[in-house]
Amino acid sequence: MMQKAEMARTVDAFSPARSRDGTPPTDTSDPQYFHKVVDCQYACPAHTPVPEYIRLIAQRRYADAYMLNWESNVFPGILGRVCDRPCEPACRRGRIEEKPVAICRLKRVAADNKGDVTERLPRVPFQKNGKRVALLGAGPASLTVARDLLPLGYHCVLFEKDPVGGGLMRSNIPAFRLPAKVLDEEVDLIYGLGVEKRFGEAVTSLKAVIDEGFDAVFVGTGAPKGKDLNVPGRAEADANVHIGIDFLTSVAFEHVDSIGKRVVVIGGGNTAMDCCRTALRLGAEKVMVTVRSPRKDMKASDWEIEDAEREGVPVLDNHNPAEFLVENGRLVGVRFDKMRAEYGADGRRKLIPTGESVVIECDDVLMAIGQDNAFPWIERDIGVEFDEWGMPAVDRTTFASTRPGVFFGGDAAWGPENIIWAVAHGHQAAISIDKHCRGEPITERPAPGANLVSQKMGIHEWSYSNDYDNGRRVPVPHADQVTALRNIKVEVELGYDEVLALKEAERCLNCDVQTVFEQPKCIECDACVDICPVDCITFTDNAPEPELRQMLRTPAENLEQPLYVSSDLPTGRVMVKDEDVCLHCGLCAERCPTGAWDMSKFMYVERQAAPVCQRHLDAYLD
Amino acid sequence: MSYIAKPIARHPKLKRNALGLTHRDYEGAMSTLCAGCGHDSITAALIEACCEIDLPPHRIAKISGIGCSSKAPTYFIKQAHGFNSVHGRMPSVATGANLANRDLIYLGVSGDGDTASIGLGQFAHAVRRKLNMVYIVMNNGCYGLTKGQFSATNDRASPSKKGAPNPFDPIDLCQLAITLGAGFVARSFSGDKAQLKPLIKAAIHYNGFALLDVISPCVTFNNHAASTKGYEYVRAHNEALDRVDFVPLENEIRAELAAGETRDVLLHDGSTLRLNRLDADHDPEDADSALTAIRSRAARGEVATGLLYLDPAEQDLHATLGTTARPLNAMPMSELCPGADKLAAINAKFQ
Numbered sequence: 008m009m010q011k012a013e014m015a016r017t018v019d020a021f022s023p024a025r026s027r028d029g030t031p032p033t034d035t036s037d038p039q040y041f042h043k044v045v046d047c048q049y050a051c052p053a054h055t056p057v058p059e060y061i062r063l064i065a066q067r068r069y070a071d072a073y074m075l076n077w078e079s080n081v082f083p084g085i086l087g088r089v090c091d092r093p094c095e096p097a098c099r100r101g102r103i104e105e106k107p108v109a110i111c112r113l114k115r116v117a118a119d120n121k122g123d124v125t126e127r128l129p130r131v132p133f134q135k136n137g138k139r140v141a142l143l144g145a146g147p148a149s150l151t152v153a154r155d156l157l158p159l160g161y162h163c164v165l166f167e168k169d170p171v172g173g174g175l176m177r178s179n180i181p182a183f184r185l186p187a188k189v190l191d192e193e194v195d196l197i198y199g200l201g202v203e204k205r206f207g208e209a210v211t212s213l214k215a216v217i218d219e220g221f222d223a224v225f226v227g228t229g230a231p232k233g234k235d236l237n238v239p240g241r242a243e244a245d246a247n248v249h250i251g252i253d254f255l256t257s258v259a260f261e262h263v264d265s266i267g268k269r270v271v272v273i274g275g276g277n278t279a280m281d282c283c284r285t286a287l288r289l290g291a292e293k294v295m296v297t298v299r300s301p302r303k304d305m306k307a308s309d310w311e312i313e314d315a316e317r318e319g320v321p322v323l324d325n326h327n328p329a330e331f332l333v334e335n336g337r338l339v340g341v342r343f344d345k346m347r348a349e350y351g352a353d354g355r356r357k358l359i360p361t362g363e364s365v366v367i368e369c370d371d372v373l374m375a376i377g378q379d380n381a382f383p384w385i386e387r388d389i390g391v392e393f394d395e396w397g398m399p400a401v402d403r404t405t406f407a408s409t410r411p412g413v414f415f416g417g418d419a420a421w422g423p424e425n426i427i428w429a430v431a432h433g434h435q436a437a438i439s440i441d442k443h444c445r446g447e448p449i450t451e452r453p454a455p456g457a458n459l460v461s462q463k464m465g466i467h468e469w470s471y472s473n474d475y476d477n478g479r480r481v482p483v484p485h486a487d488q489v490t491a492l493r494n495i496k497v498e499v500e501l502g503y504d505e506v507l508a509l510k511e512a513e514r515c516l517n518c519d520v521q522t523v524f525e526q527p528k529c530i531e532c533d534a535c536v537d538i539c540p541v542d543c544i545t546f547t548d549n550a551p552e553p554e555l556r557q558m559l560r561t562p563a564e565n566l567e568q569p570l571y572v573s574s575d576l577p578t579g580r581v582m583v584k585d586e587d588v589c590l591h592c593g594l595c596a597e598r599c600p601t602g603a604w605d606m607s608k609f610m611y612v613e614r615q616a617a618p619v620c621q622r623h624l625d626a627y628l629d
Numbered sequence: 630m631s632y633i634a635k636p637i638a639r640h641p642k643l644k645r646n647a648l649g650l651t652h653r654d655y656e657g658a659m660s661t662l663c664a665g666c667g668h669d670s671i672t673a674a675l676i677e678a679c680c681e682i683d684l685p686p687h688r689i690a691k692i693s694g695i696g697c698s699s700k701a702p703t704y705f706i707k708q709a710h711g712f713n714s715v716h717g718r719m720p721s722v723a724t725g726a727n728l729a730n731r732d733l734i735y736l737g738v739s740g741d742g743d744t745a746s747i748g749l750g751q752f753a754h755a756v757r758r759k760l761n762m763v764y765i766v767m768n769n770g771c772y773g774l775t776k777g778q779f780s781a782t783n784d785r786a787s788p789s790k791k792g793a794p795n796p797f798d799p800i801d802l803c804q805l806a807i808t809l810g811a812g813f814v815a816r817s818f819s820g821d822k823a824q825l826k827p828l829i830k831a832a833i834h835y836n837g838f839a840l841l842d843v844i845s846p847c848v849t850f851n852n853h854a855a856s857t858k859g860y861e862y863v864r865a866h867n868e869a870l871d872r873v874d875f876v877p878l879e880n881e882i883r884a885e886l887a888a889g890e891t892r893d894v895l896l897h898d899g900s901t902l903r904l905n906r907l908d909a910d911h912d913p914e915d916a917d918s919a920l921t922a923i924r925s926r927a928a929r930g931e932v933a934t935g936l937l938y939l940d941p942a943e944q945d946l947h948a949t950l951g952t953t954a955r956p957l958n959a960m961p962m963s964e965l966c967p968g969a970d971k972l973a974a975i976n977a978k979f980q
Contacts, residue, residue, distance in 0.1 A: 103638050467631050475636030530860045532665045532848065533820060537673035540636040540653070542643065561640045578864060590636050597631045600665025600848040 029549025029581065032574040035523070038457035041609040043569060044586050045519045047110055050097035052431035054455075054613040055079035056624070057094055057110055058519040062471065064113055065512040067505070072117035074127050074623040079613075080430050081151050081197075082176075084189045087115025088500065089180050091277075091308060091425040099516050102565070102588050103541070106480035108514045112500075116508040118189075129158040129619040131200050136160035138444045141221040142202075143210055146174020147426045148227035148417025150197050151433025152440065155616040157200040159441060165202050166216070168209035169260075172198070174229055175418075176426060178256040179278065181285050182496045213385040213413075223412045223440045226385075226399075227429070230378040230418035236273065240331030240338075244372070247338035248331060251282045251375030258285055258495070267370025270294045271341050273328050274375035275305035280312060282373040283320045288495040294319075295367065297326040297341075299358060301348045314499065317485075318492065329364060331372070340368040378423045398422070405449045406436040414439055437616040453614035456628045459607045462520055463596075469606055471520050473593040475540070476513040483507075517591045521609045524582055526573045528603035531580070535595035535604055536560070543585045544595060546576070559585055635659050647683040655680045657704040665852075667819030667845030667860075668698055668767045672705045674822045675736070675765075678829040679706060682877060690726055690733045694719040694748060697774055698740030698767035698845075709736075717748025720755035723762050724946075730956035731947050734833055735762035742772050745781035745800045752802075756809040756838050761945040763832045763839045766802055767819075769847035770858035777850025786930070787857040790850055802842045803937055804923055807916050812837035812940040814919070815873075816933065818863050819845040828936060830875035834900045836943040844932065857930070868926050870911045871935040874903040897943050904936060913939050 033040060043049050047057040056075055063072035076083035090111050098107030138161050142149035145167035153163045171177060173194050176185065198204070210216060216224055233250035235241075241248065247267065251274065257263040270286040272279050275298030283294045296315065298305055302324040305312065312322060326343040333339065345363040348356050380398060385391055390410035392400045399408055401415045408415055416432030418424060439449040462470045484501045491497045503511060536544045545559040552570065556563040563570060563585035573582040596604040610627040618625065635656070643651040655676040660669050679689065686708035693699035695716035702711050710733065714722040723737045737755075744752045744766050755764065770783035777790060781800045788794050806814045813835040817825040825843065832839035844863050846852045852859040857866075878899040894902040894914075904913065912918040919938035926933035947954075957965060 103641065474633040475638055477637055530665070530852075531820060531864075532667070532846070532860055533670045533673070533822065534665045537669050538635065538660075540638060541640045543640070561642055561644070564642070577861075588640055590638055592633070592636050594631060594633070594635065598664045598669070600663065 028551055030552045030555050030570065030572045032581075033569070033571050035571075038455055038611055040569065041459070041521050042457070042611045044521060045609065045611065046097040046099050047094035047108075048519070048611060050093045051080070052093065052428050053080040053434065054611060055094075056519065056610065056612075056627075058515055058517050059610070059627070060117060061108070061110070061113055061512050061515040062517070064117055065472065065509060065515075067509075069117050069120035070122055070124055070127065071623070073121035073124060076114055076117060077124070078621045078624050080427060081154055081433075082147060082193050082426065082430065083114050084118035084193050085176055085185060086427060087111060087113075087118050088189065089176075089185050090114070090427055093427065099518050099588065100514060103516075103590070104479070108516075109480055109483070109503075109511050112483050112503055113508060113511060115502050119502055120505070127623070128196065129200070129617065129622070131157050132160045134160065135162055138162065138222040139164065139220070140440055140444075141166065141216050141219070141224045143213075143216065143224065143226050144174060144228035144417075144419070145169075145172030145204075145206065146227055146229050146417055146429060147176060148419070148429040148433045148436070149174075149225060150194060151430045152225050152227070152416070152437045153202050154197050154200065155434060155437035155620055156440060157197075157202060158617045158619045161444075163202045164221070165204050165206075166208075166210050167204070167206045170207040172204070172206065174227075175252075178259045179252050179281070181255065181258070181281050181288075183284065183288065183491065183499050184281070186496070186498050209384075211384050213391065214389050217389065217413070221412075222444050223414065225436055225440065226408075226413065226415045226419050227417045227433070228382075228419045230380045230423045232379045232381040233374065234377040234379060236328060236374055236376060238328055238330055240333050243333040243336070244331035244338040247370060248372045248374065251278045251373050252378060254373055255281055255285060258289070263289070265289050266291050268292045269369040270371045270373060271367055271369040272296045272373045272375060273341075274298065274377070275300060275307055275322075275324075276375060276377070277307045277311050278378075279373075279375035280307050280315045282375050283315050284318055285495065286371075286373065287318055287320070287492055291371075296320055296322045297328070297343060297367070298322065298324050299327045299346060300356070301325060304348070304356065318488065326365070327358065327360070332366065338370065338372065340366050341372060342366045378418070380419060380422060404435070404452065405439045406432060407439055407449060412443055434613070434615050438614070441616045455614055456610075456612040456625065458610045458628045459521065459523065460610075462606045462608050467597050469520075469593050471517050471606075471608070472513065473517065473520075473591070473606070475516075475590055475592050478510060478514055480514065481507050481511040518589075519609050520591050520593070520606050522571070522584065522589065522591070522595060523605045523607045524571065524573055524584070525603050525605070526576060526582070528601045529573075529576055529582065530601055530603075531576055531578055532600060534598040534600065538594045538598040540592065540594065541588045541590055543587065543589050545583050546580050547583060548579070549575070549581045555583060556585075559583060561585070563587060631659060646680050648685060650680060650686075652677050652680040655686060655706050657702070657707040660701075660704045662697055662700065662704075663773075663847075663849045665848035666697070667769060667843075667847070668701050669704070670819040670822065671765065671767055671825070671843050671845055672701050674819075674825045674829060676705050677822070678826045678833070681826070682830050682833065682875070684734060684833070688733055689736060691736050691738060692719050692723045692726065693738040694740075694743035696740040696743045696772070697769075697847075698738055699743055701767065702736075702738050717743050717746070717751055719743065719748065720751040720760070720764075724755060724758070724760055727760055727762060727946070728952065730958060731761070731952070731954075732956050735760075736833075737762050737764045739764065739766055741766060741768045741770060741780040741782040741802075745802060749781075749800075753805070753809055756806050756811045756840070758946045759810065759812060759838045759944050759949065761836055761838070761947065763829070763841060765841045765843060767845045768802070768842055768858070769845050769851055770799075770856070771847050771851040773847045773850055777847065783851075784857040787851075788855050790853050790856075792855075801923065801927065802840065804920055806838075806840045807919055807938045811840050811938070812943060813839035813936075814842075814938040815840070815936045816842045816844070818867055818932075818934060819843055820860055820864060821867070821934075824869060824872070824934065827873045827875045831873055831896075831902050831936070834875070834896050834898055836897050837940070837945045863932060866931045868931045868933050869935045870906070870908045870922055870933055870937065871913060872905040872907060873936045874905070876901040876903055894939065894941055902936075902939070907935070913937060914941060
């Protein structure tokens with residue numbers, strides 16, 4: 008078939024391109040195209056330029072790597088330990104071999120080795136702009152808003168019910184995962200920009216705050232209410248049944264320092280993992296995690312489950328709590344109904360009791376089955392609208408509530424997420440607050456900055472490490488388990504040392520160094536097709552995208568990954584590159600005799616409120 | 630050449646052949662030829678063809694002479710046997726190896742200099758003896774290793790990169806091979822793998838001498854606007870006379886193409902060549918017709934490609950000489966060297 012087509016082509020090879028219903032050429036002038044190729048950065052809510060900071064780590068430029076992080080995600084040291092890492096499941100490496108690059112732990116390396124970065128931080132103007140902003144809740148969302156607004160001259164007042172700031176990063180994340188020193192350092196950086204703190208007093212009325220005459224109010228109070236479970240025996244067992252996040256808070260503030268010998272944790276999320284590991288450190292001897300659903304549906308991150316299991320905590324799945332058993336007024340165990348999951352034709356899961364039930368004896372129960380928002384302190388008649396579930400109506404882009412000047416972000420906006428989302432919300436809310444205070448329409452959002460720069464240094468030389476490193480993911484060294492379990496403040500993960508970090512950094516595929524194709528230069532010699540180690544380039548007749556995907560050297564079955572399609576070549580064919588598993592090794596560009604392929608570094612900078620907070624990022628756009 | 634090795638990472642969904650191998654398992658070392666060299670495309674076509682017809686890599690012998698083309702065996706099927714011989718002497722080495730072990734598949738890789746100049750005599754006799762091999766000429770019309778002087782296959786109308794005219798007519802290796810008695814003669818273009826790959830597969834399965842004359846642009850010295858061996862010229866003047874599909878033994882043949890244009894040729898090993906003729910006047914089983922087709926195209930400045938000539942008789946040197954069916958390395962010493970008494974008896978017969 009091909010050859011007949013080939014024949015026809017030779018006849019009118021140099022006639023003008025025929026019109027067909029093919030896939031249109033890719034518009035690479037839209038910054039979102041190449042941005043999406045940088046899977047990690049695209050997946051990061053704060054759009055941290057991951058490959059660039061990993062490259063800086065590989066060059067041992069830790070402070071530079073730290074600053075790119077700090078400018079994007081505000082808490083690199085914290086996130087380098089406890090981030091939910093949406094970047095890692097997205098990492099292209101994970102589609103080529105088993106495991107993605109340890110992006111999160113490399114971030115920690117930058118933070119651990121940064122040295123003194125004081126000189127690089129933004130300066131706060133002496134002359135204020137006269138606008139006052141109230142930030143409710145001193146968690147990551149509010150702190151991000153403060154970081155973005157203070158350098159613009161805003162007067163920011165940070166309200167917090169606890170005596171110290173940090174929000175759930177302090178109260179809900181145990182110190183063995185996030186040492187207070189690390190948390191304090193990055194929170195203090197923001198305090199250092201001159202925020203006014205009103206700590207230790209809970210806000211009981213939003214109206215009262217507004218009445219103080221703030222130009223804008225940001226609600227970043229999180230989702231502070233742990234869910235309870237109403238099954239028989241709950242009331243009778245109350246003394247020994249604890250809400251997980253309240254328990255973690257009490258431990259964090261040292262109000263609680265012991266627990267029963269046998270502990271059952273109910274719930275399968277990351278809070279449950281923190282609860283069981285905290286219980287072990289408070290002296291519990293037998294701790295188990297029970298979860299209603301099958302293990303594969305658990306909400307906790309795989310690595311957090313692994314960490315709990317490594318410390319000897321079994322995870323019992325398909326266990327639905329049915330009754331708290333109380334004898335002589337004291338909790339003696341929990342009865343569970345065993346469940347079985349069935350999936351309907353629509354893929355929806357139904358948990359069905361198997362009829363079997365088991366009793367697990369225990370002294371204490373920790374319940375980590377979810378969190379709710381709670382806004383009893385927001386009056387319902389001040390123009391801030393709530394839906395039937397008690398959630399505020401918040402705009403997805405501007406983070407504005409229905410009352411002008413009141414904004415929501417972090418878990419307070421749409422329920423529990425994780426820190427990196429709160430940071431992303433904070434950046435966007437800060438833009439809105441700034442525009443609101445200037446009297447500009449908040450719906451007009453600033454365009455991202457983007458830049459594409461050739462990395463060619465010589466005939467076969469690139470200014471990035473294009474040689475594919477076949478190494479497997481480097482495990483992070485852990486502290487001795489006996490010591491770690493004895494002291495709740497001993498950090499379990501030791502982090503990479505320099506040798507391990509440099510090894511892991513080489514695994515990064517440099518997805519920000521883009522394969523850029525210039526159709527007019529191509530002579531269709533096939534050199535790129537022949538050299539490509541992952542068969543991602545094809546020269547073919549054009550067709551509508553679904554068919555085109557099947558016509559490639561290896562069918563492009565990952566529909567989430569775009570095809571890079573050229574305009575018509577002299578033979579009437581098009582170049583199609585499946586971005587899915589490209590190694591960004593640059594061999595297509597090295598083997599191209601005419602320079603039709605080039606490796607160009609793509610930098611994408613999401614705009615924030617204060618340009619002075621992103622000087623390191625913006626330097627790449629010059 | 631590139632400084633980095635080709636990454637060993639491969640597409641996780643790469644197709645595997647009957648041996649469980651992917652085409653990446655048929656690769657060789659990283660090419661040191663110029664970027665964009667046609668030879669690398671021929672190499673890639675060889676890699677894919679050998680993979681797709683499930684050839685065990687260790688049953689292949691790659692033999693070459695001297696030149697850019699003759700470096701190419703390094704760049705494919707690294708597990709195969711290989712012999713990089715003297716300039717123009719690839720046919721002698723291939724003949725020796727083939728006589729000693731007829732069970733291997735012989736891929737001779739040569740260039741237009743190696744074949745049409747210094748090795749022309751060797752080439753002629755390998756064809757004449759009908760040695761069972763695939764003789765691939767990576768034909769770029771110039772001496773790339775020595776700065777692009779004209780080779781004997783360069784067309785008279787094709788000047789050098791600097792504009793110097795070529796005073797001589799070319800040697801057409803396909804015409805020469807047909808005249809000398811080759812059984813399988815095809816011409817193709819490095820820029821058209823859809824045509825080249827089935828021809829390689831068919832040539833490998835053909836029992837006898839198979840010539841593949843593959844026009845392979847030299848991007849450095851012979852890919853300029855006036856060259857008749859450049860990508861642009863060959864694409865514009867490529868006249869495919871037929872289209873070949875190779876159907877391996879185990880695949881059932883389904884008659885789905887229009888009758889009349891299509892002819893199936895059963896090869897001795899049970900596989901089939903499905904020939905779809907694009908030029909009704911060209912009969913590939915008739916040498917005169919083939920020669921006429923080539924000459925008439927050449928006179929118009931066109932390049933006839935496809936399977937130009939096929940002798941279904943599939944004669945080969947072993948049959949002609951009546952040699953043993955077993956490779957010499959599979960024979961016990963007692964048979965290979967029967968001893969002084971036996972020699973004396975043979976000598977006695979001639980006294």
